[in-house]
Amino acid sequence: MKNIDIKVLEEKFQKKIDQDIKIEPNDWMPDDYRITLIRQISQHAHSEVVGMLPEGNWITRAPNLRRKAVLLAKVQDEAGHGLYLYCAAETLGADREETIDDLHSGKAKYSSIFNYPTLTWADMGAIGWLVDGAAIMNQVPLCRCSYGPYARAMVRVCKEESFHQRQGFEIMTKLSNGSQEQKDMAQDALNRFWWPALMMFGPNDAESKHTAQSMNWKIKRHTNDELRQQFVDVTVPQAEILGLTIPDKDLKWNEKKKGYDFGKINWDEFWQVVGGNGPCNKERVDARRKAKEDGKWVIEAAMAFANKRSAKKSA
Amino acid sequence: MNLEQALYKYVLRLGDDSLILGQRLAELCGHGPILEEDIALTNISLDLIGQATLFLEYAGALGGENKTNDDLAFLRLEKEYVNVLLVEQPNGHFGDTIMRQFLFDAFRKPLLEKLQNSSDEKLASIAEKALKETKYHLKHSSEWVIRLGDGTEESHAKIQESLNTLYRYTHELFYTDEVDLMLNKNNIIPNLESIKSQWENTIKEVLEMANLSLPDNNWKFEGGRQGRHSEHMGYLLADLQYMQRTYPNMEW
Numbered sequence: 001m002k003n004i005d006i007k008v009l010e011e012k013f014q015k016k017i018d019q020d021i022k023i024e025p026n027d028w029m030p031d032d033y034r035i036t037l038i039r040q041i042s043q044h045a046h047s048e049v050v051g052m053l054p055e056g057n058w059i060t061r062a063p064n065l066r067r068k069a070v071l072l073a074k075v076q077d078e079a080g081h082g083l084y085l086y087c088a089a090e091t092l093g094a095d096r097e098e099t100i101d102d103l104h105s106g107k108a109k110y111s112s113i114f115n116y117p118t119l120t121w122a123d124m125g126a127i128g129w130l131v132d133g134a135a136i137m138n139q140v141p142l143c144r145c146s147y148g149p150y151a152r153a154m155v156r157v158c159k160e161e162s163f164h165q166r167q168g169f170e171i172m173t174k175l176s177n178g179s180q181e182q183k184d185m186a187q188d189a190l191n192r193f194w195w196p197a198l199m200m201f202g203p204n205d206a207e208s209k210h211t212a213q214s215m216n217w218k219i220k221r222h223t224n225d226e227l228r229q230q231f232v233d234v235t236v237p238q239a240e241i242l243g244l245t246i247p248d249k250d251l252k253w254n255e256k257k258k259g260y261d262f263g264k265i266n267w268d269e270f271w272q273v274v275g276g277n278g279p280c281n282k283e284r285v286d287a288r289r290k291a292k293e294d295g296k297w298v299i300e301a302a303m304a305f306a307n308k309r310s311a312k313k314s315a
Numbered sequence: 316m317n318l319e320q321a322l323y324k325y326v327l328r329l330g331d332d333s334l335i336l337g338q339r340l341a342e343l344c345g346h347g348p349i350l351e352e353d354i355a356l357t358n359i360s361l362d363l364i365g366q367a368t369l370f371l372e373y374a375g376a377l378g379g380e381n382k383t384n385d386d387l388a389f390l391r392l393e394k395e396y397v398n399v400l401l402v403e404q405p406n407g408h409f410g411d412t413i414m415r416q417f418l419f420d421a422f423r424k425p426l427l428e429k430l431q432n433s434s435d436e437k438l439a440s441i442a443e444k445a446l447k448e449t450k451y452h453l454k455h456s457s458e459w460v461i462r463l464g465d466g467t468e469e470s471h472a473k474i475q476e477s478l479n480t481l482y483r484y485t486h487e488l489f490y491t492d493e494v495d496l497m498l499n500k501n502n503i504i505p506n507l508e509s510i511k512s513q514w515e516n517t518i519k520e521v522l523e524m525a526n527l528s529l530p531d532n533n534w535k536f537e538g539g540r541q542g543r544h545s546e547h548m549g550y551l552l553a554d555l556q557y558m559q560r561t562y563p564n565m566e567w
């Protein structure tokens with residue numbers, strides 16, 4: 001294709017974006033737009049699937065039947081989200097198994113929050129409340145993302161995430177109204193998950209290499225720092241309702257900006273965890289790799305069976 | 316033993332079978348061979364935990380000691396659980412999990428079909444709800460038994476081995492004692508002999524399609540219904556009861 005043609009197509013594409021017309025799988029799109037989306041959607045899918053593990057860690061130990069059922073349903077939802085998202089990535093020409101192999105080889109990333117361990121039952125509350133809460137902040141704007149299949153998947157995902165966030169807050173409410181041991185457990189979970197939750201929004205805007213282009217393409221609608229600020233402003237009053245203390249001595253209301261000022265994030269820790277050195281990176285990826293390796297003979301059997309059946313049919 | 320005591324004991328068996336199998340499947344959440352199967356197995360686990368919740372709630376009401384379903388699920392001694400040995404067997408590989416499920420579903424479906432006509436209304440209504448789910452479970456497990464049995468050489472060998480190991484536990488599904496006799500006489504539960512022929516037909520039909528054969532050694536294991544479990548049970552309960560034992564008398 002001539003350069004001039006590409007230029008025309010690019011202009012047409014950007015015009016659609018500017019007019020808020022959704023881009024659909026068969027529409028022309030710049031290679032970089034496709035690559036950016038495949039990267040983002042498959043990372044998102046991996047995050048959902050790896051995110052099943054820290055909570056899956058507590059299903060067999062859930063304290064009562066209702067909590068066990070709710071947690072099972074929640075983790076099952078995450079698997080469902082993973083599935084829609086892999087399908088959304090496939091509409092861009094990505095191969096599901098190849099993207100999964102990239103996760104297993106360490107090439108593809110996933111949300112670094114899932115590299116932290118779940119040590120007590122209160123962590124199920126903190127994850128629902130904070131991690132799903134942060135995910136909602138990130139994902140609600142994605143419902144208006146310029147790529148149609150991703151935006152539509154996000155509408156459904158967000159509905160379920162808001163249920164997840166409520167169940168997490170409900171666990172925390174129960175604990176913070178419970179015995180001293182339960183209150184301590186809730187505070188300890190908040191202490192461990194607060195900073196990693198703030199890191200979920202990604203590096204500061206000045207350090208974020210993809211933000212400007214993604215905003216121009218309307219893949220992203222707000223910057224990392226805007227979303228982080230919004231999360232802090234919404235969550236601090238919730239902690240107050242719970243009677244828990246946010247582990248940040250620099251946290252204080254700023255009347256002028258009508259928002260909270262908060263302490264400096266430990267970005268060294270963030271980059272270490274992203275780079276593979278978090279407390280559970282190895283366990284998480286090993287668990288996913290093992291599931292795939294253990295399942296290999298099952299897939300082969302299903303394929304062989306399907307081939308035999310279709311051969312019988314056509315015979 | 317009066318009729319209510321017999322019914323209590325019986326409903327506890329139904330509840331424990333659901334609870335323990337649901338707990339076993341819950342271990343797999345996040346570790347399934349493919350995402351679609353992860354979702355399916357978690358869904359079955361969720362159904363079974365839901366069934367356990369209803370059965371044990373009813374058992375609590377019948378038991379006369381003001382016990383809740385959570386008390387019964389989390390605070391009994393190992394010897395007080397009366398599930399069959401089959402459901403407490405470890406997940407093993409996917410073929411083991413599927414074969415365990417199939418052998419159980421093939422029993423549970425005809426049982427629930429009969430129980431939905433029980434003269435005990437409460438039991439009938441729980442059975443009716445559980446049956447809808449169990450039909451799907453049996454369809455799912457049968458299809459996988461056939462797929463693995465008639466898939467590759469490796470999958471065939473694996474699932475045949477699963478059958479060889481697990482078949483010895485199926486005899487106990489039809490365990491009958493004075494509880495069953497009394498309830499059957501009062502039209503509360505069916506005669507298990509009638510269930511057995513249906514179970515055998517399902518097994519025969521599916522194994523035939525899967526090119527699998529029943530093991531020669533027909534040695535019969537039992538004990539679960541009387542509270543004598545396998546070595547696996549203690550570890551399963553250690554997980555299940557962890558929170559309630561560590562933090563007694565708290566609301567969650």
